[in-house]
Amino acid sequence: MKIAVICANGKAGRLIVKEAMDRNLDVTAVVRGENRSAAGKVIAKDLFDLTAADLKGFDAVVDAFGAWTPETLEQHSTTLKHLCDTLSGTDTRLLVVGGAGSLYVNPDHTATVSDGPDFPEMFKPLAVAMAKALGELRQRKDVKWTYISPAGDFQAEGERTGEYILGGEELTLNSKGESVISYADYAIAMVDEIVGGSHIQERISVVRK
Numbered sequence: 315m316k317i318a319v320i321c322a323n324g325k326a327g328r329l330i331v332k333e334a335m336d337r338n339l340d341v342t343a344v345v346r347g348e349n350r351s352a353a354g355k356v357i358a359k360d361l362f363d364l365t366a367a368d369l370k371g372f373d374a375v376v377d378a379f380g381a382w383t384p385e386t387l388e389q390h391s392t393t394l395k396h397l398c399d400t401l402s403g404t405d406t407r408l409l410v411v412g413g414a415g416s417l418y419v420n421p422d423h424t425a426t427v428s429d430g431p432d433f434p435e436m437f438k439p440l441a442v443a444m445a446k447a448l449g450e451l452r453q454r455k456d457v458k459w460t461y462i463s464p465a466g467d468f469q470a471e472g473e474r475t476g477e478y479i480l481g482g483e484e485l486t487l488n489s490k491g492e493s494v495i496s497y498a499d500y501a502i503a504m505v506d507e508i509v510g511g512s513h514i515q516e517r518i519s520v521v522r523k
Contacts, residue, residue: 317374317508320344320361320397322351325470326411327378329501337505342372361393366400374407374508387443394447402456409508411500412463414493415441416448417485417519427466427485448517455515460507463519465495472496477523478503486521495522 317334321327322343331351334341343353346360357368361379369375377397381389394410401408415428415437427433428441448461466485478499479486487493495503503520507513 315373315509316340316342316371317376318342318344318357318369318372319351319353319376319378320364321378321380322349322353323347324378324380326380326497326500327351327376329497330376330378330411330504333498333501333505334508337509339505339509362396364396364400366404369400369406370404372406374409375401376504376508377408377410380411381443382440384439387439390443390447391450394451398451398454398457398459401458402454405458407508407514408457408459409504410451410459410461411504412448412461412517413441413444414463414466414468414485414519416445417463417466418483419485421484423483452515452517458514460511460513460515461517462500462504462507463517464500465519465521466493467495468500469494469496472498472522474498474502475522476502478520479523481519481521483517483519486519488521488523493521495520 319331323345328351331353341353342355343349343351344357349356379393417427
């Protein structure tokens with residue numbers, strides 16, 4: 315199975331690359347500069363410069379793009395649109411490293427995590443930008459996308475437990491009442507979905523077991 319990981323130099327991207335390679339998948343890192351991931355194959359291009367020819371032949375493309383500064387938040391939408399346009403009408407799956415702020419907290423799906431009174435104010439612009447991008451992604455019926463939201467506490471340096479709970483559109487808590495997952499366990503879930511998942515045009519979520 316051939317996969318490409320976009321923004322493979324990021325914390326999530328590097329761990330997804332490693333997890334996939336540990337399972338003997340054929341992995342290509344897509345990076346703007348020098349490759350710092352474990353992948354031996356590299357496409358050195360800016361995301362916005364990627365073409366259909368660049369991504370042809372991959373079974374799955376992982377979008378691990380991230381932006382956090384006010385002037386770059388809109389790129390959550392523009393980068394995703396570019397990838398969708400590039401993969402439109404193909405059988406290549408697009409798997410997106412998403413956010414937790416847009417997970418629903420009620421059965422009617424009218425309230426999200428980021429609407430809560432305890433949601434940090436500093437993260438609201440990011441949550442709004444990522445929710446907007448997800449909303450736009452939901453309109454794409456021409457792409458085999460899957461959006462994977464992490465738990466609320468997404469720990470870059472968290473331990474790899476090897477276990478997780480797969481959830482859906484609503485915030486899922488583990489048996490301890492926690493919403494937490496490490497980047498390493500998230501990478502496991504991502505590669506599991508690539509290899510055996512069938513959540514096409516769906517948002518799913520993961521939390522530590």
